[in-house]
Amino acid sequence: MTMKKIASFILAGLMFSAVSCKESEFTERYTDPSKLAESSVEKQYSGFMYASKDYILPGYGQYFVTLRTTLSRYNQAVGWPNESGQYVPASAGVQDMWFNYYNTLAQYRELEKVYNASSAQEQADKKIFMLTAKVYLYNYTQRMVDLHGAIPFTQAGMLSTNNGDYVGSTAKFDSAEEIYTLMLDDLKSIATELNTITVSSNYVKPFQTQDFVNKGNITAWKRFTNSLRLRMLNRVSAAANFQARSNTEIAEILNAPGTYPIVETNDQNIQINVYDINTDINSKGFQDGLASGGWYGNTAGKKMIDFMNATSDPREMLLFEPGENAKGAYIGIDPLGTSATQTALFNSGNVAIYNRYVLSHNQFFPGVIINAPEINLIKAEYFLRSGNDVSAKTAYETAISQSVQFYTSIAALSNATQGTKPATPTDAQITAYLANDAVSWTKATTPAAKLGLIAMQKWLHYNVVQPYENFADIRRLDMPTLQFQVDNANNQTAPPVRWNYPGNEVTYNPTNYAAVRENDKLTTKLFWDVK
Structure with a gap:
């Protein structure tokens, strides 16, 4: 299956967008996946990571189109002149991020497809790619859940996997609680497996080359995994159904640093570093x-x-x-x-x-x-x-x-x-x-x-x-206490507590959207927002 053929409709909902990476340049180390005749686990792995780079590295689309009129203001991280409608997230910014996430998810599904089609020996040799890809995906997924609540996830991004079955690839919305539970379960399992995994000598160098987040450093991936667990467990610490789990697992992580290492110093930070601004991995935007x-x-x-x-x-x-x-x-x-x-x-x-x-x-x-x-x-x-x-x-x-x-x-x-x-x-x-x-x-x-x-x-x-x-x-x-001007000229008088779903999802995934329509309000709190 060529990377170019992954393409066209990613239904998170029905997203009309090419899945393959379309930028004309990548780096010499990370060949543009859209120019490859055939995909492989290694190449698809870097293509999957590359798909989301513009929403990790600071750039124009994320900061100007999405954040400038939404979170930067709702967080009072910036100052701005008040105007009516300022507490309704702009549809362009919400939609752009939604599309990017499902573009990334579709790349991940293709990675799964390529991996599952491999021999048993190749799957064993390349298991590290799948474990770390899931950690990377879950970091982005947590962000999307924390913005929207329920999202299409377990059945989303499957058009290529389903051999182009358009109708069969429409995806249900999984609840925020279900997704958090799934991710916390998987991350705990991955944390354990990373402690015992041995990367085949034939794939040590390919993993280092294709991994432009941690450069193939297994310890860094352990820290990423457990730190993400810590963030998520703390996020749900006041939610009734998660309190006991939160307390138990945070204690388990913090009391066993040798088993569950986390980011402790700035030298251990998990981030995409820019080494050469003449490649696509830069922050020029x-x-x-x-x-x-x-x-x-x-x-x-x-x-x-x-x-x-x-x-x-x-x-x-x-x-x-x-x-x-x-x-x-x-x-x-x-x-x-x-x-x-x-x-x-x-x-x-x-x-x-x-x-x-x-x-x-x-x-x-x-x-x-x-x-x-x-x-x-x-x-x-x-x-x-x-x-x-x-x-x-x-x-x-x-x-x-x-x-x-x-x-x-x-x-x-x-x-x-x-x-x-x-x-x-x-x-x-x-x-x-x-x-x-x-x-x-x-x-x-x-x-x-x-x-x-x-x-x-x-x-x-x-x-x-x-x-x-x-x-x-x-x-x-609910801290720090931030005061906002009341927008009496709009139904949304104060900053929202979640984002609406973009219009394309509502239009092209109507049956599944109907199940979450009643909660698609800017005033609907997420399950962990209990204060």
Whole structure:
């Protein structure tokens, strides 16, 4: 089966899109799968990963079309002028991401098809490709479930597998709980299998070559697997049907680091690194995606800037640069202001923007998947929930230090010619920040106050860089408290708690959509959003 013939209709729903990678260039190491006469497990593996790269590496489509008017605003990671309809996710951005996910899923189904058609010996030799592909897929799937709730999954992307049976390939919607259960079961099984797997000597080099996430590093894949488990288990920790499992399995992971290694340091971060900006693996699109002039994609919000100002946050100069007329002051747009006032402030040149040198103009900005500050904040939350204040404090303070280090290391990668090259924050600055009353663990006297500290640091660390995790944790914790102008001119008066399904899914998968129609509202909470 040629990669070119995988094609045409991916029904998540009925998506009219080629499955094969269509970019004219890949890298020398990762040949463009659409130019291959025949597929193989190895080639299909890289093609599958490659399909989603534009929604991991920061680029124009993701940041300008999808995030600029949705999560960046709902998370108050940016400031913008209010307008009616601003709390309804734009259909173009929702649809583009939906299409990309199901494009990626269809590539994965083709990988399964090629693998299943292989001999028993070849399947044994290439098992590592299938295990790690599933981990990579589940990271993206969790994001989609956390945005939409129920999605087509177990039966989706099967047109090629079903030999072109169009009607038979329409996919049912699996519930969010069902998908989470399936993924958590599989990830636990994969974590165990990765501890005993031996990669055939004939496939060590091919795996290293085709794996452009972890370069064939099995330990890194173990950390990816268990860190993703940790994220998901924490996400469902307040859901009644998952509480016991969450507590048991998080304890199991954290108490057995040799068996279940996780991301502990920034050197172990799971991300797509950019090595050569002249290949397709680059972040060139971040500039127009985040920092397009006048579109409010990179303008600072008042709450984030005010908190950083008040606490002398050492990340402020890493993440932001003052407006050109602000005389060095960091100023953000007030979400409760009138549109006229907000626009006038922006036009005055006083509004801070995300630092172009570190973020948008940095063509070496990595595609962030999971990092150490995120994991330590999850650990802090778990330890706090478990009554282990000492360990919670250690994880919390470690996460903050690592967050500063993370953005410092990102700045060191930059090839930007615009923006402000920041000075490296000192240990003394980090220590002073940890002692600030609004940040200090010891100054917070109740579990609720300490959870508020964790939530605030998640919000600051995620900002525009990890918007999906930011959106999920803000909804789950209802912290930090974000105030928005009420949009009385629209039925959706406040930010949504989920995204609608795109119009193509509604139109072309009507029978299966009917089963979820009643829950397809922007106000329908996900099962883990119980506060």
